[in-house]
Amino acid sequence: MIVKEYCMYCGECAGVCPHCLIEVRETSIDFNEEGCKDCGICIQVCPVKALAKED
Amino acid sequence: MKLIETDVLVIGAGPAGSSTAKHAALNGAEVILIDKKSEIGSPKRCAEGVSKEGLKKLGIEPNSRWVTKELSGVRLISPNGTDVWMKEDQVKLPEAGYILERKVFDKFMAMDAARAGATIMIKTLARGMRKDYEGYIVSCESMGEDFEIKAKIVVGADGPESRVGRWGGLKTAVKPKNMESGIQFEMVGLEMEDPDVIEFYFGSVAPGGYAWIFPKGDDIANVGLGIVSTVTDKSAYEHLVEFVKNCPATQNAQPVELNVGGDPVGGMTKNLVKDSLMIVGDAAGHVNPLTGGGIITALEAGMYAGEVAAAAVKEDNYTEKRLKEYQEICKIEIGDSFDKYLKTKDYLLSLSDSDLDSIAAAFQDTEFENISTKELIKLLIKVSPKALLKLGKLF
Ligand SMILES: Cc1cc2nc3c(=O)[nH]c(=O)nc-3n(C[C@H](O)[C@H](O)[C@H](O)COP(=O)(O)OP(=O)(O)OC[C@H]3O[C@@H](n4cnc5c(N)ncnc54)[C@H](O)[C@@H]3O)c2cc1C
Numbered sequence: 001m002i003v004k005e006y007c008m009y010c011g012e013c014a015g016v017c018p019h020c021l022i023e024v025r026e027t028s029i030d031f032n033e034e035g036c037k038d039c040g041i042c043i044q045v046c047p048v049k050a051l052a053k054e055d
Numbered sequence: 056m057k058l059i060e061t062d063v064l065v066i067g068a069g070p071a072g073s074s075t076a077k078h079a080a081l082n083g084a085e086v087i088l089i090d091k092k093s094e095i096g097s098p099k100r101c102a103e104g105v106s107k108e109g110l111k112k113l114g115i116e117p118n119s120r121w122v123t124k125e126l127s128g129v130r131l132i133s134p135n136g137t138d139v140w141m142k143e144d145q146v147k148l149p150e151a152g153y154i155l156e157r158k159v160f161d162k163f164m165a166m167d168a169a170r171a172g173a174t175i176m177i178k179t180l181a182r183g184m185r186k187d188y189e190g191y192i193v194s195c196e197s198m199g200e201d202f203e204i205k206a207k208i209v210v211g212a213d214g215p216e217s218r219v220g221r222w223g224g225l226k227t228a229v230k231p232k233n234m235e236s237g238i239q240f241e242m243v244g245l246e247m248e249d250p251d252v253i254e255f256y257f258g259s260v261a262p263g264g265y266a267w268i269f270p271k272g273d274d275i276a277n278v279g280l281g282i283v284s285t286v287t288d289k290s291a292y293e294h295l296v297e298f299v300k301n302c303p304a305t306q307n308a309q310p311v312e313l314n315v316g317g318d319p320v321g322g323m324t325k326n327l328v329k330d331s332l333m334i335v336g337d338a339a340g341h342v343n344p345l346t347g348g349g350i351i352t353a354l355e356a357g358m359y360a361g362e363v364a365a366a367a368v369k370e371d372n373y374t375e376k377r378l379k380e381y382q383e384i385c386k387i388e389i390g391d392s393f394d395k396y397l398k399t400k401d402y403l404l405s406l407s408d409s410d411l412d413s414i415a416a417a418f419q420d421t422e423f424e425n426i427s428t429k430e431l432i433k434l435l436i437k438v439s440p441k442a443l444l445k446l447g448k449l450f
Contacts (some may be wrong), residue, residue: 006097008313008315009213010100010316011214011316011317012215012220012234012236012315012316012317012319013218014216015216015217015228015229015234015317015319016216016229016230016231016317017216018228020094020218020221020222020228022388023182023218023362025091025180026091026092026093026178040138041231042292043368044231044284044285045234045236045284045317046233046290047236047237047238047291047292047315047316047317048238048290048291048292048315049127049290054376
């Protein structure tokens with residue numbers, strides 16, 4: 001997952017991830033890429049569109 | 056690895072967690088309250104509105120350090136600009152309230168928990184947990200140090216992320232249609248028609264939600280909106296920029312802060328407890344689905360959770376069956392009314408901009424006496440035959 005520099009670490013993506021794969025810290029965010037099923041829900045809900053799929 | 060033992064571990068020091076920690080400690084439990092943030096309450100993810108009635112019910116005295124504005128009315132604005140004013144000098148507004156300074160308020164609530172006897176650990180992240188024969192062992196990280204906390208009861212008060220519940224097997228993942236994407240500028244230089252009145256803007260300005268202006272001073276306000284990402288292609292940020300560009304009150308206003316956050320508006324989660332585990336606040340869907348307000352319900356549910364957790368500790372009984380008392384209280388005090396508000400929200404979201412304009416026009420000709428959310432819905436049913444059909448039996 002590409003996390004753009006302007007991510008505000010609000011955690012909305014973590015709340016909707018159906019597999020609980022996103023850990024949000026105060027100023028960083030970790031995706032468990034191995035478990036990711038590419039559903040894209042986290043990208044969809046981000047209020048500032050700070051997430052993008054890696055090509 | 057270092058292991059700390061406690062009766063109750065509360066994860067998250069927002070209103071829900073601080074209230075849980077306070078009430079568990081007041082009732083005799085040994086409590087640890089952790090939060091990943093370095094400053095409790097900051098950054099705020101909230102428009103900061105609460106009702107006076109709500110605070111009163113919880114015995115929380117308003118404090119000038121965290122009340123920024125006492126409100127005297129409400130203004131509802133439909134898509135074509137038709138507005139409905141409800142002011143305290145003309146109508147009774149039992150839900151009129153205050154605009155808080157959450158950064159201060161949340162800290163005060165945590166301080167109350169500390170005064171009640173809870174131990175607070177800031178900049179402490181819970182990373183996962185495993186079941187122990189009596190409770191849970193939670194893996195934590197603070198300032199580069201890894202350690203564990205063993206607790207007889209773990210309370211997930213971790214807000215809209217709600218991962219703690221899922222670690223323990225509760226179904227707390229929020230569907231995207233039930234997660235409102237909130238965004239807001241705190242702005243200065245606003246030109247409001249009345250700076251003591253909160254404003255709500257409905258319709259396509261905020262698909263799936265509404266926009267708001269919540270005044271914090273004569274020319275200061277939280278200007279924001281909530282949208283549901285499944286019904287719009289634009290981001291919440293894009294909707295906000297458009298709203299600020301078009302709203303008469305913000306033409307000369309400047310942002311001094313940007314806030315974002317998810318608001319789970321799908322109603323209360325069905326199961327709030329498991330053996331040695333409870334969830335509370337946003338983590339448990341304790342957010343009014345119609346308004347998106349969750350501060351008061353987080354504090355209230357936290358009070359019930361803390362009391363039940365402390366009683367369970369006294370009885371040395373941490374089973375799901377014992378902790379269910381909390382779930383039952385929440386259902387009666389919070390969940391049942393949320394079910395009705397959820398249905399009302401679904402109905403309101405089915406209305407077009409022109410439907411909303413007609414309702415606003417009908418409201419303008421109506422005499423108000425005593426206005427609360429419930430009364431407004433009753434009025435809606437009165438002026439709209441469609442609403443009567445959908446909501447008549449509920450209210
Ligand atoms: C834009 C917006 C506007 C809103 N406006 C209003 C309003 O005007 N009025 C109203 O009543 N409600 C409003 N709400 C809702 C309100 O903000 C929430 O309902 C309220 O904050 C819920 O409190 P809480 O304690 O459950 O969660 P939170 O306040 O989110 O607190 C959760 C805490 O848990 C911590 N945490 C999370 N995960 C971990 C972890 N793994 N380890 C350690 N700590 C962790 C977080 O750092 C955070 O401090 C709004 C929400 C949004 C998004």
